[in-house]
Amino acid sequence: MSQAFAGRRVLVVEDESLVAMLLETILEDMGCTPVGPASTVDEGLQLVAEDAPIDAALLDVNVAGRQIFPVAEALKARGVPFIFSTGYGEGGLPDEWRGQPTLQKPFTEAAVREALMKAMGIVNV
Structure with missing residues (x-):
C-alpha cells in the first residue's frame, strides 16, 4: 500500500x-477508498453532486x-481530477x-496507479 494514496477517495x-x-480491489490495495462504483451516468452525476469529498475519478x-x-x-467544475478508461485509448x-x-483497456494495476499519480499530481514515492 502506498502512503501517497492512503485515504484518498x-x-x-x-x-x-x-x-x-x-478497480475497487486495485484502489483498496493502493490504500484508496473507492466511491461507488456507479454503473450509469446518472448515478455518477448523483455521487459528484453529493458533498462528500472526491479526490479523483x-x-x-x-x-x-x-x-x-x-x-x-x-x-471539472468541482476541480476534481479524473481519468477516462476506454478500449479505444x-x-x-x-x-x-x-x-x-x-x-x-484492458489495464493493469500499475497503469491505474500511474494514471492516478499523474492526475492527482503525486510525485512517485
Whole structure:
C-alpha cells in the first residue's frame, strides 16, 4: 500500500461489474477508498453532486450506452481530477477531451496507479 494514496477517495463510474470490482480491489490495495462504483451516468452525476469529498475519478467513457462527459464536466467544475478508461485509448475521445489522462483497456494495476499519480499530481514515492 502506498502512503501517497492512503485515504484518498476515488469515484469509479463503470458499467461492467467485473471491471468495477477489479478497480475497487486495485484502489483498496493502493490504500484508496473507492466511491461507488456507479454503473450509469446518472448515478455518477448523483455521487459528484453529493458533498462528500472526491479526490479523483476513474470514468469509463461509454457507460450503459451513454457517454460519460456530463460526469466529466461536473468533476471539472468541482476541480476534481479524473481519468477516462476506454478500449479505444485517447484516440477514441472527442477533440475537447484529448490530453485528459486516459487508461487503455484492458489495464493493469500499475497503469491505474500511474494514471492516478499523474492526475492527482503525486510525485512517485
